Amino acid sequence: MIVDERVLAEEFVPSEVVHRHEEVSLLSEAVEPLVSGGRADPAFCFGPTGVGKTCIARYTMERLTEKRPAIRVAYVNCWQAYTRFRVLHRLLEAVDRAYDVHRSTAKDELFGRLRAADDAPIVAILDEVDQLEESEVLYDVHRLPHVSVVLVANREEELFARFDDRVRSRFRAGTRVTFDRYGVDELVAILAERVRQGLQPDAVADDQLRRIADAAAGDARVAIGILRSAATRAAARGDERLTDDLLDDAIPDARSAIRQKTLESLPAHQRTLYDVIAERGETEPGELYETYEERVDDPKTRRTVRNYLTKMAHYDLVEATGEKRGRTYRTVEARPTESN
DNA sequence: ATTCCACCGGAATAGCGGGATA
DNA sequence: TATCCCGCTATTCCGGTGGAAT
Numbered sequence: 001m002i003v004d005e006r007v008l009a010e011e012f013v014p015s016e017v018v019h020r021h022e023e024v025s026l027l028s029e030a031v032e033p034l035v036s037g038g039r040a041d042p043a044f045c046f047g048p049t050g051v052g053k054t055c056i057a058r059y060t061m062e063r064l065t066e067k068r069p070a071i072r073v074a075y076v077n078c079w080q081a082y083t084r085f086r087v088l089h090r091l092l093e094a095v096d097r098a099y100d101v102h103r104s105t106a107k108d109e110l111f112g113r114l115r116a117a118d119d120a121p122i123v124a125i126l127d128e129v130d131q132l133e134e135s136e137v138l139y140d141v142h143r144l145p146h147v148s149v150v151l152v153a154n155r156e157e158e159l160f161a162r163f164d165d166r167v168r169s170r171f172r173a174g175t176r177v178t179f180d181r182y183g184v185d186e187l188v189a190i191l192a193e194r195v196r197q198g199l200q201p202d203a204v205a206d207d208q209l210r211r212i213a214d215a216a217a218g219d220a221r222v223a224i225g226i227l228r229s230a231a232t233r234a235a236a237r238g239d240e241r242l243t244d245d246l247l248d249d250a251i252p253d254a255r256s257a258i259r260q261k262t263l264e265s266l267p268a269h270q271r272t273l274y275d276v277i278a279e280r281g282e283t284e285p286g287e288l289y290e291t292y293e294e295r296v297d298d299p300k301t302r303r304t305v306r307n308y309l310t311k312m313a314h315y316d317l318v319e320a321t322g323e324k325r326g327r328t329y330r331t332v333e334a335r336p337t338e339s340n
Numbered sequence: 341a342t343t344c345c346a347c348c349g350g351a352a353t354a355g356c357g358g359g360a361t362a
Numbered sequence: 363t364a365t366c367c368c369g370c371t372a373t374t375c376c377g378g379t380g381g382a383a384t
Contacts, residue, residue: 085369100359102359103357103369103370105359105360105369106367284346285348286347300372301373303348306348323347323379323380324346324378325345325348325382
């Protein structure tokens with residue numbers, strides 16, 4: 001059933017893009033100066049989740065290195081690398097200069113090393129850059145003439161709101177590429193291409209692809225997730241083709257699976273907070289803290305709990321309504337469409 | 341209107357952990 | 363081994379503010 005499971009993996013970058021030709025050429029143009037040894041202005045990819053921002057950014061940079069192999073591409077996901085130190089570290093890793101870097105390495109040592117790595121241009125793809133907590137690192141990187149950046153985020157306004165002034169002014173210039181949600185037909189085409197590359201021919205019927213595309217509501221990540229989950233199960237049973245009831249199982253699964261995963265990876269204290277909110281529904285901060293306090297031994301401070309809650313809101317696990325006094329928390333239900 | 345209170349979130353600080361260095 | 367260093371998390375301190383109470 002499954003011929004090549006990498007094709008169904010989250011981070012797979014196809015060798016051909018099905019739609020998004022316009023976005024690819026905009027982005028290629030933006031980094032074109034690098035081919036002739038110049039420097040590219042920053043480039044931006046904006047759009048909701050699952051519309052191919054990351055995929056297209058990586059794809060386009062791969063094509064760029066084909067034109068000029070000396071160029072090195074560094075991919076940094078700012079969910080994980082949200083401090084200056086970690087971003088610089090990831091960049092150094094990408095150019096093989098991260099040997100014996102450790103926590104006690106001097107503050108500017110990392111930056112110095114990156115500055116010294118100027119024998120060839122570096123393109124840094126900073127994914128989910130709105131998760132970056134220390135945006136000054138963008139200023140650092142901008143100062144290096146041999147480093148060009150591609151910033152990937154959901155919305156421009158929210159991204160710039162997080163920047164400090166220096167960064168904001170430096171990044172005003174640059175190419176913006178915006179991505180819209182996929183239509184059903186486009187999703188079907190994307191899925192069909194994955195099926196062609198990764199599964200046995202005829203493993204999935206056309207109307208099944210259409211059902212997946214419908215359920216995914218414009219989100220290619222969800223669509224491919226459904227396909228992956230259904231195909232994996234079919235393969236486990238030794239089936240040659242996808243059955244409809246397998247698909248019925250996979251569709252609700254793909255959405256909740258992601259949430260379930262983040263929930264499980266939540267540290268104990270945050271998990272307790274989540275559970276309390278889930279049990280009580282709409283919860284006020286006061287009672288929330290009191291319940292948390294008696295449920296856990298060695299409770300954290302109120303302030304720390306507030307930090308946890310903002311973090312969990314960031315992960316879209318929890319939602320706060322109201323400011324200051326009178327605020328309430330509740331868990332975020334798995335909504336059919338994420339419109340961020 | 342004024343006061344009071346609960347709660348938010350920024351900034352500075354403390355303490356931990358783990359690799360380096362001598 | 364003892365000590366230094368530094369990133370990271372949690373804590374302390376506090377100014378600000380929306381809503382309830384007076």
